[in-house]
Amino acid sequence: MSTPAIATASVEVPCAPEVAFQLFTAEIGRWWKRGTNYWNDADKGQELRLEPGVGGRLVEVYDPETGDGFEVGRVLAWEPGRRLVFTWRQAGWEPSESTEVEVRFEAAGAGTRVTVEHGGWERVRSASPGLSDGYSHGWGELLHFYTQDAEAR
């Protein structure tokens, strides 16, 4: 994913990559901030749950007892201590539409650099059924030109 239509963020944490991965995934319900959760239902959402392993679900839990809630995405890559990839969709999108979040864990000094890349926005076409034919990666480049232009002004 080298197109620039990607949102990135990173942080350094004071523990080994394996520990960072473990805390990021198993304890996501404890650190994930609810207030800023404007993606889906901030009122009903109680916590986030991530099931371990490829195919595991990422769920915005509305009922902690049953685990019911909105399925945000599924795990595509599960490499403890190194890399985590999951799909990410928003309520209201078509079932086939989803973006992709990649989280990398890299040793940095005594700690770990955790980098998030959130891309795949060009796959979201809620307003335009049937436009997938002939799609290429050109969109990302185009957006890059224009955000550059916008910044230069």
Next chain:
Amino acid sequence: MANNIDATLAALADPTRRRIVELLRERPRRAGDLAAAFEISTPSVSRHLRVLRHSGVVTGHEVADDARLRVYELQREPFTALGTWLDQVQAFWTDQLGAFREHVEQATRAEQ
């Protein structure tokens, strides 16, 4: 995601329309000039221009009664809005990663 961003993404999710946008990026052009740049028919170029216009990505200025003389120009706002959207996503993740670091710091402190 705001509807207008959906419309922008939809408008750009087509190779012909992206090519039109690239041409308009150089300078405003007449519909007839744009049609000449493509191997597809003039009516289908017109259809693409209509999609771009309805999404707000381009504007078309009528200079005469002849539609071929209409001058198309790129609009900056939809692209700025897309950039803003990505900035918001980025801010969201930066915020969440900040919360994650706090959690790690608490967890590792508790261990020591």
